[in-house]
Amino acid sequence: MKKVGEKMGLEKEIIEDIINPQHILILRLPVKFWGKVYVTWGCVVLHNNARGPYKGGVRIAPDVNIWETMELARLMSLKTAVTEIEFGGGKTGIRLNMEEVYKFFKKEKDRNFEKTLHLDICEELSYQINRYLMDHTYIPAPDMGSGPEEMAFIYNQTHDPATVTGKPEGIAGWLPGRKESTGYGCSYATKIFMEEILGAKLKNARVGIQGFGNVGSNLALYLYQMGAKVIGITDLYGGIYDENGIDIPSLFEYVKKNYTVKEFKKESITNEQLFSLDLDVLIPAATGHVINETNASKIKAKIIVEAANSPITKEGMEILNERKMPVIPDIIANSGGVIASMEEYSRSLSAIKISKEDVFGIIRKKIEDSLRMTCEISKEERISYPEAAIQIAMVRIYDAMKKRYHI
Template structure:
């Protein structure tokens, strides 16, 4: 079985461990290790110079036993089928851990939005929806923003879907502009969720966030808001990274200055003369290391060089299974992505509920319910850690897999009893 070579191999390996700990028959693992459906689409887009370029897109629907599938769409040059499949599986686990009536999904397009004009980006977004429109919808599969996509792109996609279906369906997509039925608190939901989980970990370990030294690898939507929240609470942000480099200052970084001067893609390292690589930043001394960018950045090759007390995974799949095993031996706890960054899908669920009801909540109510949901999920996960004697990553897989398997069993698809 694959180990550190693909995200899908990472997902499958820990899933296999979870199903064995749950004493499930082998059929459960074989049913859940791949998405139930996977689409590959070709999207013709007329570029501004008149040329038509063909973009490759994907959509994976992992499991719909608990309800419609749910998951973001990323625009990135390194999108692969394996990554999209793994992300859909991770999303299923997030929904299971947080008791959401969804299964997981994920989408992606191989492109670099930084090299596309606004008009080209809009035509690409609409073309993707046309390509998958027969397989998605408010009761089938509900997209959302992900890496390099945002509320505006969700607005274009909603409009295209409405044209195709010939009726208004705001619940088709989440993370959209407020004026189109978006939810207050959705843009900052993933960052708020990471913050709430970090606060719960600190409470459990009798730690104080004030003056805590934090490194955040990634300064996009998630990393930048999180940096501001932690800065406001008195934490010392000593390291920040973006797609072009990283900065480190043991005395602390002026986060409000970075927030005012970052570009549309969260790049701030170009503001400084002295920079380092992302890889070098990960190995600097801190209390909390928060990878908030891409997957697979902490591996068996660099795990023994980390100088942090614990890791909170704000990105999807930033730490490999082999790395976590090494970190366990060093006493460095890893708070898993499927819990830590699940604030986004939780508030997307809130947005979907608001769309179906036609009644919209205050931001205070959204935050309150997000914190309540994550606190319950954190406590559930820690009970699994104690019961099975495993790390938080494996416990999260056990918790998420259990709900998926039970729902699939109840539908008569698989048998979970030996």
């Protein structure tokens, strides 16, 4: 962002104002079980609201920190700007280490308890940031470690369907297709980029995916339906490989019962092996900073699609740029979720329903327009696709801030 700001000719202070968050809330989140109170901590980063309300998911993970949450909030501002959604950027990060929790309560591992704990923490979160929710200053959504159930608990406290997106099916203001939207959007971005920008074919393309959570699993399914051959998948517990292509619908059923892709196929694979496979498309869809200076030179894929947020470090990106390896930036590739959230928010306000097909149509249009503009600027100015996408977003954020006298 700093590089793009300097290229735009902006003053140092203005660049810093665009980069830095406008507000940071530090939260103490106590929850009570079995007569004992466990305290965890979180933060809400409100990055920029020049283009609309602060928008961003609730991340619950053991390694969450304020710096990562700031980076993710900043990415949301860029994501909503490059796709021309009338939201700003924000993020909630809650640090929760289940090993510490089980030790504190002296209990054995229990998935039902983990879900209840997540729900109670989100309920406490909604109490503490209630005023930001009620006036639509900040609109949360699911992220790593949270899902529709957690959003329902937040909605229970506000009784306003527009205060949160990603709500479960059947409650007021829910949106058909919201759960699959990020994975669907990423699959469509991959298809458009391969077939219309590179002139290649997605059918039978060899794909490797890191991560099989909500994003990675739906992404794999849609790519499978589009005719791609997903040959390698890894998750937190292990990985699988099949040269002839993995049966994704069968894998879905397996993961429902086993909570991992591990041992679905006899041939296993590690993340390191996945990244060095001879692929047409490599898709990191799990966590950040997994492609770095140690492995970027070993990647053999023809293109990389950033389904995760910031999966490539600065040093890793420099190596990929030197190798002229195309990267579909995260702020476009995984924008399907926030595009759907825009529809969920507006439909919650109007109480007018929309079909899943219409939601997916809006996602396709937004992603295609953003991707085409990014590719045009990349070609004209001879810069990478991620830099071109950031440039589009920065111009729009700066313009909105200036018109609103924020700078």
